[in-house]
Every structure is written in structure tokens, then in C-alpha cells.
Amino acid sequence: MTAQELAGGRPEASAPRTGRRGPARRTGTELSRGQAVLRGVVLTIGAIVFLFPFYYMVIGSLQTEPDTTVAGAFPNPANLTGENYVAINSRINLLSGLVNSGIFTGGVLLCTVVFGVLAGYSLAVLQWRGRGVTFALALLVQVVPFQLLLIPLYVLIARNYGLADNYLGMILPFAINSTAVIIFRQYFLQVPKELFDAARIDGAGELRLLWRVALPLVRPALVTVVLLTFIGPWNEFLWPFLITKEASMQPLAVSLANYISNVASSTANPFGATLAGAVVLAAPVVILFIVFQRYFIATDIGSGVKG
Amino acid sequence: MSNSTADLAGSRPSRAGQADAAPRPRGGRVGSPGGGYKHPLNIRIFGRNPLGWLFSAPYLVFVIAIFAYPLGFAVYMSFYDYFFAAPGAQVNRPFVGLDNYAQVFTDPDVLQSFGNVGVFLVINVPLTVVLSLVLASALNAVVHFRAFLRVSYYVPYVTASVAVVGVWLFLFSSHGLVNQILGPLAPHPSWLSNEVLAMPVIALFVTWKQLGFYILLYLAALQNVPKELYESAATDGAGKVRSFFSVTVPGVRPATVLVLLLSTVIGANLFTEPYLLTGGGGPNGASASPVLVMYQQGIEQGHPGYAAAIGIVLVVFVLIIAFLQNRFAGGRD
Numbered sequence: 001m002t003a004q005e006l007a008g009g010r011p012e013a014s015a016p017r018t019g020r021r022g023p024a025r026r027t028g029t030e031l032s033r034g035q036a037v038l039r040g041v042v043l044t045i046g047a048i049v050f051l052f053p054f055y056y057m058v059i060g061s062l063q064t065e066p067d068t069t070v071a072g073a074f075p076n077p078a079n080l081t082g083e084n085y086v087a088i089n090s091r092i093n094l095l096s097g098l099v100n101s102g103i104f105t106g107g108v109l110l111c112t113v114v115f116g117v118l119a120g121y122s123l124a125v126l127q128w129r130g131r132g133v134t135f136a137l138a139l140l141v142q143v144v145p146f147q148l149l150l151i152p153l154y155v156l157i158a159r160n161y162g163l164a165d166n167y168l169g170m171i172l173p174f175a176i177n178s179t180a181v182i183i184f185r186q187y188f189l190q191v192p193k194e195l196f197d198a199a200r201i202d203g204a205g206e207l208r209l210l211w212r213v214a215l216p217l218v219r220p221a222l223v224t225v226v227l228l229t230f231i232g233p234w235n236e237f238l239w240p241f242l243i244t245k246e247a248s249m250q251p252l253a254v255s256l257a258n259y260i261s262n263v264a265s266s267t268a269n270p271f272g273a274t275l276a277g278a279v280v281l282a283a284p285v286v287i288l289f290i291v292f293q294r295y296f297i298a299t300d301i302g303s304g305v306k307g
Numbered sequence: 308m309s310n311s312t313a314d315l316a317g318s319r320p321s322r323a324g325q326a327d328a329a330p331r332p333r334g335g336r337v338g339s340p341g342g343g344y345k346h347p348l349n350i351r352i353f354g355r356n357p358l359g360w361l362f363s364a365p366y367l368v369f370v371i372a373i374f375a376y377p378l379g380f381a382v383y384m385s386f387y388d389y390f391f392a393a394p395g396a397q398v399n400r401p402f403v404g405l406d407n408y409a410q411v412f413t414d415p416d417v418l419q420s421f422g423n424v425g426v427f428l429v430i431n432v433p434l435t436v437v438l439s440l441v442l443a444s445a446l447n448a449v450v451h452f453r454a455f456l457r458v459s460y461y462v463p464y465v466t467a468s469v470a471v472v473g474v475w476l477f478l479f480s481s482h483g484l485v486n487q488i489l490g491p492l493a494p495h496p497s498w499l500s501n502e503v504l505a506m507p508v509i510a511l512f513v514t515w516k517q518l519g520f521y522i523l524l525y526l527a528a529l530q531n532v533p534k535e536l537y538e539s540a541a542t543d544g545a546g547k548v549r550s551f552f553s554v555t556v557p558g559v560r561p562a563t564v565l566v567l568l569l570s571t572v573i574g575a576n577l578f579t580e581p582y583l584l585t586g587g588g589g590p591n592g593a594s595a596s597p598v599l600v601m602y603q604q605g606i607e608q609g610h611p612g613y614a615a616a617i618g619i620v621l622v623v624f625v626l627i628i629a630f631l632q633n634r635f636a637g638g639r640d
Contacts, residue, residue: 141370
């Protein structure tokens with residue numbers, strides 16, 4: 001699969017570029033030493049620009065006194081403390097924020113995986129009227145801008161259905177990730193038709209077929225979808241911010257944002273406490289992402305967005 | 308005349324539903340009165356696997372309830388003086404025609420926010436396209452540290468805006484690290500409280516935050532550029548730079564159109580960054596985005612009809628921009 005190739009560093013594609021053997025071959029496609037150095041410099045500067053704020057987030061969250069000088073960007077044993085984590089926890093309950101974020105994200109993941117697999121399977125494998133329209137809808141839905149839905153969804157869910165300060169109200173607008181439906185469809189399409197036919201002749205029902213034959217074959221898609229779907233609700237701010245006014249129901253992103261915009265100025269070391277909260281909010285996603293990064297692959301997600 | 312087919316159909320009714328390879332009966336027989344071959348009713352309505360319909364039903368219900376119905380509701384609301392009432396209460400919400408839309412084009416706050424998002428897009432979109440294509444090409448060719456570089460580019464994209472906003476506030480505060488390094492060159496007033504600089508800083512922040520996702524899209528597109536094109540370009544004497552512009556750039560054009568579209572749509576959705584980085588669109592509304600104004604008008608001040616009209620005007624603008632981008636960047640080949 002192309003996905004594996006990309007993740008595995010594509011040895012066959014990159015081998016000729018290192019080109020020690022056969023100096024006359026493909027000289028034109030090789031980089032000169034200067035160009036290779038330039039490329040390395042560009043990539044390294046890029047990596048520093050992307051990573052430095054995260055490094056600085058951790059350093060800043062551990063400083064007793066905010067030190068904004070250049071020297072402050074390096075750890076200073078005399079200025080290290082865990083106090084900021086205690087301070088932020090006394091203002092916003094980190095644990096309940098994490099639990100709320102977890103329930104919100106878990107609900108979305110559950111709906112997306114269950115209903116997304118069903119929809120993806122029926123779009124890829126089953127013949128039924130309306131299949132093409134449903135697939136077109138799944139593509140179309142991805143370009144509907146959320147700002148258009150923001151106000152009517154708020155009126156419907158928070159006002160008419162009374163689901164403000166409610167997990168269901170938080171989950172509903174994100175319940176089934178359309179990108180996930182399309183990724184599942186893409187993977188089910190790659191499963192050979194003969195496998196399904198053979199199982200049908202053996203008398204397996206469609207649900208059994210899906211559970212026993214199709215699902216085990218698309219396990220990588222499951223991981224990709226879980227990763228991709230996880231970052232949506234975990235990081236989402238606007239919607240839960242609109243719909244939760246009660247502090248005990250707020251996901252961590254919302255309570256941290258409220259802390260930044262309202263109470264930060266009344267704290268001894270507002271930056272330290274804010275950054276400590278930011279580390280707690282960022283850590284689960286970043287760790288999850290680093291562990292499973294090989295599933296977060298261009299070709300899968302690219303096909304999910306483009307269709 | 309239809310006996311044989313009727314027998315055939317009757318003898319194996321259970322196969323009718325899955326006779327993929329079997330020849331389908333001709334149209335003439337279907338209508339014959341003598342009980343000729345007919346698909347069972349459910350198959351004619353739902354197709355050969357009615358289960359497919361059932362499996363997709365939850366998703367279809369979701370799309371209708373969360374996308375289709377609210378979309379129609381937004382349009383409806385924008386023509387009314389809509390206001391909040393207790394659930395179930397009978398209230399009379401007057402029809403106001405195009406009044407809400409007229410107000411959108413005369414409200415200075417709204418016009419300013421549209422101007423702001425224009426500044427944002429002018430900085431954010433070209434920067435996103437150029438940087439993500441350059442970094443993706445460099446990343447695509449690299450051999451060592453590939454996984455490390457990929458992860459470091461994607462990390463801002465997978466992290467919550469709220470979390471990284473905290474660091475940017477720290478970096479760009481008036482005594483922050485950026486100003487410490489700039490020393491006497493630091494702007495006054497500082498970045499985020501400077502009317503001219505607030506929006507560009509937000510645009511830079513969003514570019515930085517989203518770039519990983521667009522690098523991902525370009526990496527996928529680069530796999531589809533045929534290697535032979537680079538070889539023949541080299542044979543024709545093209546250097547690295549020349550072949551980047553003559554092979555890579557045209558080769559990834561579909562991805563460029565997609566990146567343009569997505570970065571414009573996501574940019575027009577801007578809310579979290581002005582709300583948190585500049586304390587609600589300050590200074591003096593210089594960084595207020597249309598969605599922020601929608602939030603203030605629709606929810607804080609209770610004019611959802613007006614806010615819906617702002618949203619619709621915004622989306623119409625985005626559609627026009629997307630159409631123009633597609634026209635000029637998409638090519639007609």
C-alpha cells in the first residue's frame with residue numbers, strides 16, 4: 001500500500017538520491033552539495049519554528065517567576081517549580097475538565113466509529129438506491145462552513161431542545177465525522193469482492209460479514225480515523241464554549257480559555273498558570289499523536305478530504 | 308409468453324436479491340399482467356441490498372439534522388426579527404424581509420470585521436500555499452530524520468488552539484521574549500495591542516498552526532507526480548529550481564486548489580484566535596472577525612436573525628473568492 005510506503009521512508013525511492021554507486025546515473029536529479037545543505041537548513045529552521053513554542057510552553061509552566069529574557073528560555077534550577085500546576089488546578093478543576101473533554105471526545109469517537117463503519121461499509125460494498133447521493137452528501141458536508149450552522153445549531157440545540165450544559169448537546173454537531181465515513185469507504189473498497197461473496201455463500205449475514213471479515217481487514221483505517229477524529233472535539237473551543245456555561249460541565253479547552261480571558265490578571269504568575277494548563281490540555285493529543293504518528297499518513301487523509 | 312420467466316423467478320426467489328452476474332430480465336416482462344418476473348417491491352425501492360440503506364440511515368439522519376435543516380433554518384431566520392424565547396412558548400417573530408441584510412452592509416462593526424478578515428486572508432492564504440509546498444517538497448526528498456521532521460511539522464496542527472494561544476501570548480506580550488530579542492526595535496504599542504499589527508500576528512499564528520495539515524495534503528499530492536517528468540526535465544538541462552517550477556508546481560495543481568479553498572474557508576471561520584489572543588477582537592475592533600461579531604450579536608446581544616444574515620453574507624463572499632481562486636489557479640485543462 002502507498003500508505004505503508006510513505007510511512008516507511010520509501011527506501012526504493014530515496015536510494016538513488018544518496019547515489020554513491022554509479023556517479024554517472026541521474027546526475028541531473030541529484031542535488032549538489034550546496035543545495036542539499038540548503039534543504040537541510042530550511043527543514044531544520046522549520047522544525048525549530050514548529051517545536052520551539054512547545055518547548056517554551058513547558059519551560060514557562062515550570063518557572064516560579066516569568067522570565068522573558070533570552071536566558072529564560074533555558075531551564076534555570078533556581079527558578080523551577082511545580083507551583084503553577086497547583087495554581088491552575090485551584091482555579092479551574094483540571095481533573096473535571098479532562099473528564100469532560102474525555103466524555104465529549106469519547107462520545108464523538110464512539111458515534112463516528114460505529115455509524116461511520118456502517119455507512120462506509122454500505123457505501124463501498126452494498127448495492128442500494130441512494131448510494132451515490134449519500135456519498136456526494138458526505139463530500140459536500142465537509143465544505144459547509146461551520147459559521148453558517150453556528151447560530152441555528154445554537155438556537156435548536158441550546159434553546160429549543162434545552163441541551164445546554166449537557167454532554168449530548170456538546171456531542172451532537174460532531175457526532176459522525178464525514179471524513180471518517182469517506183476513509184472507511186476507501187478502505188472497504190480495497191477489500192477484494194471475492195472475500196465477501198465467499199462468506200455470503202457460506203450463509204453469513206451482512207452484519208456478521210462486516211464484523212468478522214471486513215473490520216479485521218481495515219484495522220489501520222480504524223486507528224487513522226480514531227486519531228483524526230480525536231483531535232477535533234478534544235481541541236474544539238467555539239461550540240462547547242457556546243453551549244456550556246456551567247463550569248463543572250466545561251471541557252478543559254473551554255475552562256482554560258475562560259481562565260485566560262477572565263481571571264488570568266488576578267493571579268500572581270498568570271503566564272505560568274496558563275502555560276501549566278496548556279501543557280495539561282496539549283499533552284494527551286501530542287503523546288497520542290507521537291505514539292501513532294505512522295498512522296497519520298498523507299495518502300489516507302488526503303483521500304478523505306478530496307474524496 | 309412469460310411462463311418460463313415466471314417459473315424461473317418463482318423457483319429461486321431467494322437468489323433474486325443477489326444475482327449480481329445473472330442477466331437481468333428485460334423491461335417488457337416486468338410490466339406483464341400474468342405475474343411476470345418482477346423484483347420484489349423492497350428491492351425496487353431500496354436497491355439490491357436494502358441493508359445498505361439501513362446501515363447508512365444513522366449517518367443520513369445526522370446529515371439532515373445537523374447540516375441540511377440548520378442550513379435552511381439559518382436562511383429562514385435571517386428574514387425575521389428572531390429572538391430567544393422559552394422552549395414551547397408561542398411568540399410572534401415579525402418578518403422583516405431584507406432588513407437584516409441591509410443592516411449587515413451599514414453596520415460599521417461588521418464592515419470592519421470583513422475588512423479584518425480580508426487582511427487576514429491576504430496574509431494567511433499565500434503564505435500557507437508557498438510555505439507548505441516548499442516544506443512538503445523538501446520533506447519529500449529528505450532521507451534522514453524523516454519521521455522526526457514530519458512529527459514536528461504536524462504537532463501544532465494536532466494541538467488545541469487554546470493551548471498554543473497561551474504560549475503566543477507569553478511570547479508576544481509587551482515584555483515577552485520576542486520584544487526582548489528585538490530590543491529597541493520592538494513595536495509600540497506591542498504586537499497584540501497594536502491596531503496595525505494585531506491582525507497580521509493572528510494571521511501568522513494561524514498559518515503556523517495549520518501548516519502541518521497542508522504539508523500533509525501536498526505530501527500526498529507529490530506522490531502522484533510522475534518521477535519520469537523530473538528525469539526528462541533534468542535531461543533537458545533544467546536545474547533543481549527550474550524543475551520545481553515546471554514540474555512540481557503544475558503537478559500538484561489540484562492540491563493547490565484544495566489548499567486555497569480550505570485555507571480560505573478555515574480563515575473565514577476565525578474565532579478562537581481573536582477572542583483569546585487579542586482579548587475579544589481588540590484593540591478597538593482591529594482584529595474582530597465576522598464570526599466573533601456573529602457571536603456578540605447573535606448570542607450575547609440576542610439577535611440571532613441578524614447574526615444568521617452576517618453568516619450568510621460571509622459565506623457568499625467566501626464562495627465568490629473560492630470561485631475566483633478556482634478560475635485562476637485551477638486552470639482549464
